[in-house]
Amino acid sequence: CQYEMNYYNESQLSLYDIIHDYYNRYLSNSTFLTCYIHLQCIRGPSPLCINWREICDERVNCIDGKFDEEHCWQLEINECNDNEYRCTNGQCIPKSFFRDNRDIPDCIDTSDEYGIEDSRPSECYGGEPSFKCEDIGYTFYTLLNVCDGFVEVIPKRIEGKIETDETECEQWSCNNIYTYCDGIWNCPRGEDEIGCYSFSKLNCSLDHHLCVLPNRNRLVCLSIEKINDDVIDTENNHVFLNKTNTVLSKLTILETPQKHQHKCHRGLDLRVWLNDEKNLTTKNTCLCPPSYYGNQCQYENQQVSLTIKFQALSDSWSTLFAIIISLIDGSEERIIRSYEQFTYLSSRDCKIKFNIYLLYLTRPKDLTQNYQIHIDIYEKMSLIYRGSLLYPIKFSFLPVQRLAYIAIIPRHNEKLQSCSNSHCIHGKCIAYYNNPQNNTFCQCYPGWSGRYCAIPYTCTCSSDSICIGVSAYNRSICICPINKFGYQCLIAKTICQMNNNLTCQHGGQCIPADEYMSTSNKKFSCICPKGYSGDRCEIVDNKIILTFEDYMVLSQSIFIHFIAMTSILTGIARRRN
Incomplete structure (x- = not known):
C-alpha cells in the first residue's frame, strides 16, 4: 500500500468507516483561512482573502472594486x-424538491428548506465534509447583523418611522453580549475581541490585541x-495589522485552533511511502x-455540485441501468x-436524489467555454444504449454551481x-x-472522440465491455x-456466481453491489420476479387468482375492488373479555 493513515482501528471495515470515524472523533473547530483565488479581489490586508460564498451576496467585499x-444581475433577471x-x-430547482428534505437543501442559498429564522445545522460545524454542508452559502440574518454597516432587513414602517437593522445604532454598542468574542470585529478597533484568545500563553493587556506574525506563526501583542491609525505596523517587514474598512466575517479571520489541529483543513492527513524496503x-x-x-x-475549488433524481416508466421498473454523467x-x-x-435500479433507487461532484480540468476554469452536463444511459445487463440527456450550465x-434536476429515462424500445x-x-x-433547443451530438464509434468523432484514441476496455469515450487524462471510459x-x-465479480440459494431465491436476478452507491456491507441485491419479494426474494407475496367460466361474456375493461372487512362487534367482545 502506498498510502498510510494513522487513525485506523480494527472496527473499521471500509474507507468510508475510516473517514466517518475520523471526523466524528476530531471535530474541526478551526476557522482555518481558506481562499478563493480565482477572482481579482483585494479583500483586505494579508492574509485576508475572498471566500466564494461572498460572491453575489449583495455586498461589495472587494475593497478594490x-x-x-x-x-450577479444575471441571477436577478x-x-x-x-x-x-x-x-x-x-x-431554479424542480418544484417537487421544495421542502422535501430539510437535511439537504437544493438551493445554494438554502431558501428551499430553511427560513430566515433558521441557523446552519449544527453538524455542519467541524463535522465530516458533506454535500449538504460544504457547498452551501448560508446567509441568515442574526443579531450579529445588527448595526454592522449593511442593511439586511427589508425597511418597515414602525410607528411612523422607517426602520431597518441599521437604524438607531447609536443605542447599540458594538461590544455587547452578542458580539463579544464571536470571532468578528464589530467595533472599529476590535474592542469586542480583546482577551478572547484563551489558548495563548502570551497574556496581552486589556488594551492590546493578540496578533500573528504571518510567516513565522509567532504571537505578539499590538x-x-x-x-x-493610517500607519502600517511591521516587524522585520511583516505586516501585523493594517487599516481596513471591511467588516470581517468568520470565514476570513485567521485563528489558531484550540483542540486537534487539522493540518489539512477539511482533508485527511496521509503518509506516502516511497520505498517499502528502506522504510522511507x-x-x-x-x-x-x-x-x-x-x-x-x-x-x-471551482466545481459543479449536481443533485439529480431519475424516473423510469413502468416497463423499466426492474431494469438495471448504467448511468454516466459527464462535464x-x-x-x-x-x-x-x-x-x-x-448503476440505477428504479425499484431500488426511485426515491434517491444522487449527489455528484464534477470538477473542472483546469484552475481556473476556462470562462470562454460553454460547459454542459451530458448523461448517457445504458442497460447494464445487455449493454444496450437507451439514450442521452443534456443540461446546460448557466x-x-x-x-460553485449547485444544480438540481429530474431526469426521465427513455422507455424500452423507444425509437431514438x-x-x-x-x-x-x-x-x-x-x-x-x-x-433542449433541439440539440444533437455525435455518438462516436469505439476508438474515436471529439465533437465530430475525428480524434483517434486507443480503447483499453475489455473485449466484453463498451468503450464510450476517453477522459481528459486519456483514460478510456468503459461500461462493464x-x-x-x-x-x-478486467476484474471479475464472483459474488453472483455462487449457489443461488446463498444469493437470490426463486429465480431472482443477482446484482453485485455498486461501491459508488452503497455505504453498507451488502455484497449484492436481488431483482425479484413477480410474486416474490424480500432482500433475497425469499418472501412469497399474497395473491388472489380470479378465473371465469368459458361461457361468460367479459367486457374489455373490468374494475376489481378489494375491500377489507372488520367486525366492530368482534372487537368490542374482545375488549370485554
Missing part, C-alpha cells in the same frame, strides 16, 4: 419554468491605539475533499472534464430520434432525449458487463 458583484421553484438567489516516507500529504485543493486544502465543454475536442458512473461566473449531421465522421448523429468491474472492466 465591485468584482465580486459584477455579473433569471426566470424559472412553471414546474420549477425559484431560489432566493435566482436559480496596542489598540495602533489599529486604524515523504512528508505527510493531504487528501482534500472536492470543495478544496492545495497542499493543505487551503484553496476553494463536457464546447470545444472541437469536446473534452470530458470529469465524470461519474453508477452563470459561468459563479465559482436520429438526425442528419454530415460532420459526424466516425460516429452517428443522435438527438438528446430531453432535447454485470460480472466485471474496474476502470478497464
Whole structure:
C-alpha cells in the first residue's frame, strides 16, 4: 500500500468507516483561512482573502472594486419554468424538491428548506465534509447583523418611522453580549475581541490585541491605539495589522485552533511511502475533499455540485441501468472534464436524489467555454444504449454551481430520434432525449472522440465491455458487463456466481453491489420476479387468482375492488373479555 493513515482501528471495515470515524472523533473547530483565488479581489490586508460564498451576496467585499458583484444581475433577471421553484438567489430547482428534505437543501442559498429564522445545522460545524454542508452559502440574518454597516432587513414602517437593522445604532454598542468574542470585529478597533484568545500563553493587556506574525506563526501583542491609525505596523517587514474598512466575517479571520489541529483543513492527513524496503516516507500529504485543493486544502475549488433524481416508466421498473454523467465543454475536442458512473435500479433507487461532484480540468476554469452536463444511459445487463440527456450550465461566473434536476429515462424500445449531421465522421448523429433547443451530438464509434468523432484514441476496455469515450487524462471510459468491474472492466465479480440459494431465491436476478452507491456491507441485491419479494426474494407475496367460466361474456375493461372487512362487534367482545 502506498498510502498510510494513522487513525485506523480494527472496527473499521471500509474507507468510508475510516473517514466517518475520523471526523466524528476530531471535530474541526478551526476557522482555518481558506481562499478563493480565482477572482481579482483585494479583500483586505494579508492574509485576508475572498471566500466564494461572498460572491453575489449583495455586498461589495472587494475593497478594490465591485468584482465580486459584477455579473450577479444575471441571477436577478433569471426566470424559472412553471414546474420549477425559484431560489432566493435566482436559480431554479424542480418544484417537487421544495421542502422535501430539510437535511439537504437544493438551493445554494438554502431558501428551499430553511427560513430566515433558521441557523446552519449544527453538524455542519467541524463535522465530516458533506454535500449538504460544504457547498452551501448560508446567509441568515442574526443579531450579529445588527448595526454592522449593511442593511439586511427589508425597511418597515414602525410607528411612523422607517426602520431597518441599521437604524438607531447609536443605542447599540458594538461590544455587547452578542458580539463579544464571536470571532468578528464589530467595533472599529476590535474592542469586542480583546482577551478572547484563551489558548495563548502570551497574556496581552486589556488594551492590546493578540496578533500573528504571518510567516513565522509567532504571537505578539499590538496596542489598540495602533489599529486604524493610517500607519502600517511591521516587524522585520511583516505586516501585523493594517487599516481596513471591511467588516470581517468568520470565514476570513485567521485563528489558531484550540483542540486537534487539522493540518489539512477539511482533508485527511496521509503518509506516502516511497520505498517499502528502506522504510522511507515523504512528508505527510493531504487528501482534500472536492470543495478544496492545495497542499493543505487551503484553496476553494471551482466545481459543479449536481443533485439529480431519475424516473423510469413502468416497463423499466426492474431494469438495471448504467448511468454516466459527464462535464463536457464546447470545444472541437469536446473534452470530458470529469465524470461519474453508477448503476440505477428504479425499484431500488426511485426515491434517491444522487449527489455528484464534477470538477473542472483546469484552475481556473476556462470562462470562454460553454460547459454542459451530458448523461448517457445504458442497460447494464445487455449493454444496450437507451439514450442521452443534456443540461446546460448557466452563470459561468459563479465559482460553485449547485444544480438540481429530474431526469426521465427513455422507455424500452423507444425509437431514438436520429438526425442528419454530415460532420459526424466516425460516429452517428443522435438527438438528446430531453432535447433542449433541439440539440444533437455525435455518438462516436469505439476508438474515436471529439465533437465530430475525428480524434483517434486507443480503447483499453475489455473485449466484453463498451468503450464510450476517453477522459481528459486519456483514460478510456468503459461500461462493464454485470460480472466485471474496474476502470478497464478486467476484474471479475464472483459474488453472483455462487449457489443461488446463498444469493437470490426463486429465480431472482443477482446484482453485485455498486461501491459508488452503497455505504453498507451488502455484497449484492436481488431483482425479484413477480410474486416474490424480500432482500433475497425469499418472501412469497399474497395473491388472489380470479378465473371465469368459458361461457361468460367479459367486457374489455373490468374494475376489481378489494375491500377489507372488520367486525366492530368482534372487537368490542374482545375488549370485554
